[in-house]
Amino acid sequence: MAEVRRTIDLLWFPDGEPEGKRRGRRPGLTVARVVETGIALADAEGLEAVSMRRVAQELGVVPMTLYTYVPDKSALLDLMLDRLYLEMPRAGHPDRPWRERLAAVAGENRRLYTAHPWAATLPASRPPLGPGLMAKYEHELRAFDDCGLDDVTRDAALTFLIGFVQAAARSEADVRAAEARAGSTDFEWWQERGPVFELVFDQHRYPTATRVGAAAGSAMGAAYEPGHAYEFGLARVLDGLAALIGTAGSR
Template sequence: MTRQDGADANGTDPQKLWLSPGNRGRGRKPAFTREAITAAAVSVADAEGLEAVTMRRVASEVGAGVMSLYSYAPDKETLLELMVDHVSGELPTAEPLTGDWRTDLKAIGHLQRALMLRHPWLPAALYARRSLGPHALAFLERALAALRPSGLDGAAKLEVFAQLTGFTATHVTHEIAQAAAARAPERAAAEARYLAAVAADGHHPELAEALSTPGSGRLLTPEATFTRFLNRLIDGLDTDTDTATATETGTGTRTD
């Protein structure tokens, strides 16, 4: 829900947040910068998770009083917006594109995965984000440029990028959970025994066939697994169907 002044229900005005950053009022020079406060919050989240990020904790990290932080970030939701854009600045945006949009989109997916693995809290934070900061916008611009040769219209390009980001965030969340489970081998062994028993009970023939397929139990590296799923996602995109659907519904962009 957005108010008439541009702020959402939590009072965050994206235009004020991103286009008029910082405390520019007259008087004494601020003791801290928004960048330093955001970097401190990111460090806490990297080490201990999003739950550990509180205004009090961040204030303690930078040696400030809690109340002084509110001039930089009025609430945790705003701080989260700043954190997401801060780490988005790690994404490269200047390298030349190949011109093969599928290849370039796959490279973007791998860059997103690497960023999310460096900052395991990021997938969850992306779902709560309400606006795009300058670093996120720069990476979106790169993705849209990569998709230009696809022939998709603007709306479809945005949908593809959102689909890619959502897929990557979901996969990384699962990947992190799997890595944690691997640190408890007895649990993994118990799960394997359970699935074997279910497959043998005669009530799940499709599962039994899938598990009996040669190679179904082979272990791939996390990178290889992600690459396989990513290739299926991007290679399966049908730009002709998207264009035809847009034309039929009147939402396509005319090229004549």
């Protein structure tokens, strides 16, 4: 609880008290510097590389020093994510059809996850209300202007859209992680499994799965194209929202 309060304060007042009002030792670092280092590490080596020890090492201090800047590791992760949200490019919503506006919002989020894949794999991904998240939320809600949705529905629709993009990014991260762990698991790999192959690819037991999986199921050796799942899903999302917004609400 106290850590959450501290995190909120750090999000909105990262520099703490004004310079002239302070006593005591001058800090050698800033919260922003700690956060940027965390982000740089995550971008370069993935989220697992972001340990307090490692971040401290990059900054040339001992790990416990970081605790004078952030209350705990989860706060650091929250701050890192909010920073991404604050800095992600956001186009305005010119006078375009709603469908284009929503696709643009989805694209902005997708580019964030493409640039920072770790952001899709944070352990608990419900971020606190920081300046980044607020700006993002405001911007994205605006894409629904003039769609004829009431506030509750607008929020739910945005949640649905963003939830999809996040889930797609996380799924892609999972595929990459599984491949890193297992290497290629193509059809030849499965054939080398011997007896287990006969069980998995049993056309009598799994007729549809073996047929469809061979054509499309990446887990079964077919080529995996992350972009396809995203594009297909986004079209579904937009079609699903279209049924809600209808033609009367569109402009």
